[in-house]
Amino acid sequence: MTEAPDTPEPNDADAEEFDAESRWLSWKEAGGKRPDGAAEVSYEADLARDAGFDEPFRTTGSAKQWAAEAGRSLLDVQFRRPATRTLLPLAYVLGVASFGIGLPIAFTVLMWKASAVLGVLAALVSIPLGLTIAASVRLMLEFADNAARLAGRVEHISVLADGLFQALSDVAEPVSQLSEDVRAVQFWRFRKKK
Numbered sequence: 001m002t003e004a005p006d007t008p009e010p011n012d013a014d015a016e017e018f019d020a021e022s023r024w025l026s027w028k029e030a031g032g033k034r035p036d037g038a039a040e041v042s043y044e045a046d047l048a049r050d051a052g053f054d055e056p057f058r059t060t061g062s063a064k065q066w067a068a069e070a071g072r073s074l075l076d077v078q079f080r081r082p083a084t085r086t087l088l089p090l091a092y093v094l095g096v097a098s099f100g101i102g103l104p105i106a107f108t109v110l111m112w113k114a115s116a117v118l119g120v121l122a123a124l125v126s127i128p129l130g131l132t133i134a135a136s137v138r139l140m141l142e143f144a145d146n147a148a149r150l151a152g153r154v155e156h157i158s159v160l161a162d163g164l165f166q167a168l169s170d171v172a173e174p175v176s177q178l179s180e181d182v183r184a185v186q187f188w189r190f191r192k193k194k
Contacts, residue, residue, distance in 0.1 A: 066086070066089070069086050070083075070086055070087055070090050073086045073087055074087070082148060082151075084144055084145065084147075084148040085145065085148055088141055088144065088145055091141055092137065092138065092141050095134075095137035095140075095141070096134045096137055096138075099133045099134075099137060100130050100131070100133045100134035100137060101130060103129075103130070103133060104126030104127070104129050104130040104133075105126070107122055107125075107126055107129070108122045108123045108126045110122075
């Protein structure tokens, strides 16, 4: 107990204790190795890590690679891997094009067919309506993105918890043995009553 943890111990019973301690130290080192900016991970780095390619639409090659990955994600009917981060650009483009642009144009055309005055009023209303719809689409997709990031972090925490449980299980046996040994030591003597 007074020896340094780095020195090898000759006794086999003590070697088991040393192995448990070394597993604890390796778990502690693995849990402690985090980059300095781990809390501030950028969106581009997350997307590249999750999908395995650079930011889509930056170059033609990355756009083709993203399109192929999006196609594979759409055809994955058994949901073997999450596709939220891969499909967000596609969902954003389609959502803005159909709801943010398509609905206001359809609204304006329908009102224009009814009367010219209603068509002009609908055109005036459709610009802020389109911007509001586009902002709503963006906010909903950002919510989905944040939920996907949170799920990844919860999975990481679950892995850390499993490691912590294993380390505590390794420590529990030597501590209980030490507790039994301390209980066996008699620190006082009973005196006979006169």
